[in-house]
Amino acid sequence: MNHFALTIVGRDRPGIVSQVTEILFKQGCNLADSSCSILGGQFAMILILGHPEFTDRKSFGDAFKPLEDADLSVALRVLKPGGEVRSNIEGDLCMISVYGSDKPGIVYRVAKVLGEKQVNITDLNTKLVGTEERPVYVMVIEAALPEGVEEEDVDNWLAPIRNELQVDISVRIIPTVEL
């Protein structure tokens, strides 16, 4: 089985998921992981899929043409063997909320600190809310902490950003439990 990463983006409307997945189903693709969401006025789909015979972009022929005709952007990435397997992410999961008046650099400044400390971001959402006069930026991050790193450590690392950018930041561990 060869694996591919497919991304599709286009103006949001009902029916995009059904149009995309009908094509994939008819092509004989197996959907593995996927994440699809509305971002701004756009609907974005990211799919990891497998196919028993297809090897590259050419194998799909003009299967995606109806999507392009419907003004959807389609990008296909051919994965190297094993590229579909999620590596085992150890460490406590933590949620980090960052919010405040909108200003440039919020995402970058937070991500830079986390990256330098080997904190692995597993999910990140941002959204511009509030009014036009008083825009508020909200970012929520889910991240896996390296061994031995506690909630307070992350809070301390981010403290300078809190003052400098005048944003509120809260960090909390979400305990993972098998019951």
Add this chain to the structure above:
Amino acid sequence: MAVRTIRVYPDPILKQVAEPVAEIDESVAGVVKDLVDTMLDAGHSVGVAAPQIGVLQRIVVVDVSKSKLGKENNHGLLEMINPAIIDGSGSKVMREGCMSVPDYTGNVTRAEQIVVEFTIPDGQLRVIEASGFEAVAIQHEIDHLDGLLFLDRVSSLKTDLYRRKSK
């Protein structure tokens, strides 16, 4: 008695509602013993519900006393027959996984404190107040008696923040 095999979804028994125990006889005592043995055998486990070992009776065992999250606040080994939650308050989010649903976890919001009533194997009725991880574990196991998996309780894919209706 015996360590039993944990039933794994899509085993249909996991989606059925278990029957109340009418009388505590030897077979019920045997189920309790098997649940404890199975829980201990699965080293990491803090609870097992009867449907998970293929028995459709309202029996669960919970013991969080050996776990990092529960060792400070627990009632030790709880063998619960016909458990019922009679009060709940507060809320607590944990990233739950389940032996019957391998390789998947999801954020679930549950009551932080509960009052739960149950019968113990010698026939006495007990009422306890549980909180924190023990409360979450009890709620998770009792859900199994109603054919509910944590998948039925997942509150959000990512965060709830974005899911409200826009103006």
